[in-house]
Amino acid sequence: MSTSDLHVIVIGAGITGLITCQGLKKAGIKYSLFERDVSLNYRSNEWTMAIHWALPLLKEILPEEVYANIPSIACNPVLGIHSGLYPIINGDTGDLITGVPYQDGLRVPRSKMREMCAEGLDVQYGKTLTDISFNESGNGVVATFSDGTLVSGSMIIGTDGPRSRVRETAMGSAEKAAVTKFPIFHTNMTVSYNDAEKALEVRKKYPTSYLALSQKSLHAFQSISSMPDGPDHPESWVFHMAMAWLGDSNNTMSYPERLALIKGKAADLGEPARSAFLWMPEETKVHKADISYWISQPWDNRDGKMTLVGDAAHPMPPYRGQGLNHCICDVSHLLKGIVGVRDGNTTMVEAINTYEAEMIPRGKEEVSCSVENGMMLHDWNKIQESPVFKRGFKPMDGHSNVKPETVGAEA
Ligand SMILES: Cc1cc2nc3c(=O)[nH]c(=O)nc-3n(C[C@H](O)[C@H](O)[C@H](O)COP(=O)(O)OP(=O)(O)OC[C@H]3O[C@@H](n4cnc5c(N)ncnc54)[C@H](O)[C@@H]3O)c2cc1C
Numbered sequence: 001m002s003t004s005d006l007h008v009i010v011i012g013a014g015i016t017g018l019i020t021c022q023g024l025k026k027a028g029i030k031y032s033l034f035e036r037d038v039s040l041n042y043r044s045n046e047w048t049m050a051i052h053w054a055l056p057l058l059k060e061i062l063p064e065e066v067y068a069n070i071p072s073i074a075c076n077p078v079l080g081i082h083s084g085l086y087p088i089i090n091g092d093t094g095d096l097i098t099g100v101p102y103q104d105g106l107r108v109p110r111s112k113m114r115e116m117c118a119e120g121l122d123v124q125y126g127k128t129l130t131d132i133s134f135n136e137s138g139n140g141v142v143a144t145f146s147d148g149t150l151v152s153g154s155m156i157i158g159t160d161g162p163r164s165r166v167r168e169t170a171m172g173s174a175e176k177a178a179v180t181k182f183p184i185f186h187t188n189m190t191v192s193y194n195d196a197e198k199a200l201e202v203r204k205k206y207p208t209s210y211l212a213l214s215q216k217s218l219h220a221f222q223s224i225s226s227m228p229d230g231p232d233h234p235e236s237w238v239f240h241m242a243m244a245w246l247g248d249s250n251n252t253m254s255y256p257e258r259l260a261l262i263k264g265k266a267a268d269l270g271e272p273a274r275s276a277f278l279w280m281p282e283e284t285k286v287h288k289a290d291i292s293y294w295i296s297q298p299w300d301n302r303d304g305k306m307t308l309v310g311d312a313a314h315p316m317p318p319y320r321g322q323g324l325n326h327c328i329c330d331v332s333h334l335l336k337g338i339v340g341v342r343d344g345n346t347t348m349v350e351a352i353n354t355y356e357a358e359m360i361p362r363g364k365e366e367v368s369c370s371v372e373n374g375m376m377l378h379d380w381n382k383i384q385e386s387p388v389f390k391r392g393f394k395p396m397d398g399h400s401n402v403k404p405e406t407v408g409a410e411a
Pocket residue numbers: 011012013014015016017034035036037047048049050051127128129130159160161162163164165188242289309310311312318320321322323324325326327
């Protein structure tokens with residue numbers, strides 16, 4: 001294949017797909033990015049995410065003018081990129097348990113991060129991948145979409161998230177690609193108090209975010225998400241709140257019923273979590289998050305014509321804040337390989353094999369660790385032994401003594 005013919009099909013315009021295409025575009029490599037939703041941030045799946053150890057990699061991947069916007073999308077733009085101690089508090093008393101150190105990190109809302117990463121890209125919306133086939137000549141791949149269109153390219157990258165369709169083809173069956181549900185009922189809320197005093201009060205002690213752990217196998221989380229009218233207008237501030245507890249995730253309650261349930265649990269919490277949750281306006285929509293995982297394992301990459309990146313390769317529970325950091329790390333490794341193909345220094349099969357040889361064990365280790373961490377943070381007797389207490393936010397390194405297949409049920 002001539003390198004000028006290189007055409008990469010990317011499925012899914014989450015953050016992983018967007019930054020992959022930013023990197024391809026920067027390298028002058030042709031890409032086609034397809035997203036099943038009809039627009040960016042179409043659905044209400046908003047939350048905030050901490051980027052820490054992968055931030056330098058993100059800087060390398062993105063064009064300079066795109067990365068320059070990152071401080072302005074920070075949840076707490078007053079701090080921007082900063083170092084500090086992430087507070088983990090006793091949810092029942094409000095006392096600080098520990099501060100987890102982080103260096104040069106920042107927390108961003110998913111919607112703004114996606115907007116920033118989509119800058120200057122051509123995203124083809126309303127395109128749901130339904131099938132993948134490989135040219136008989138061995139020279140490429142054809143993606144089929146639910147509207148009947150076919151698109152051919154040199155290779156296909158699955159950045160289609162936890163329930164990846166590309167993973168099904170890569171693994172050879174939907175069963176082998178199926179996620180396991182993490183046994184938790186996890187709720188996410190976007191909250192505006194529309195009240196300056198309340199907004200100031202809930203941020204007084206922990207200005208960006210905190211994680212409150214309760215003896216009742218429950219956690220509560222709050223973060224500032226954005227300040228639409230700036231730091232001097234607390235009445236406009238928007239918060240990301242989450243509450244989760246171990247148990248059945250198949251909760252079919254209405255938004256008001258979930259809100260009442262959460263407020264009932266919040267009544268027993270210490271401050272600031274107690275007020276932060278009890279003050280949530282009645283119109284607050286309590287969304288259920290899909291917390292599931294798949295332990296990364298080798299797949300058939302069809303001689304380098306198909307691979308997985310981001311949550312498609314390693315969906316994991318989010319309670320150690322690692323998912324997006326690994327997505328960025330994946331993209332960084334993958335782009336180096338594809339640029340090597342562009343420059344004629346390697347073949348696609350070599351580049352993809354090298355990428356997967358690094359990424360699959362890393363993903364496997366982190367998914368296993370995040371499952372273990374998620375269980376331990378909801379078991380009061382074990383929280384101090386959990387990976388986030390022991391290892392902080394650093395990526396794992398040789399962690400292998402977990403048996404995550406013993407928890408959860410097939411989704
Ligand atoms: C509550 C919560 C908190 C988190 N906090 C952190 C944190 O603090 N730090 C951290 O590092 N990570 C965190 N994460 C994890 C992080 O959000 C994810 O790892 C990351 O957003 C995954 O991005 P992605 O692009 O790989 O997948 P996704 O965001 O799932 O994007 C996949 C895209 O593919 C599209 N798609 C799916 N199927 C198809 C198809 N067949 N055809 C076309 N398009 C398709 C989807 O519509 C979607 O837009 C958190 C996650 C949650 C849920």
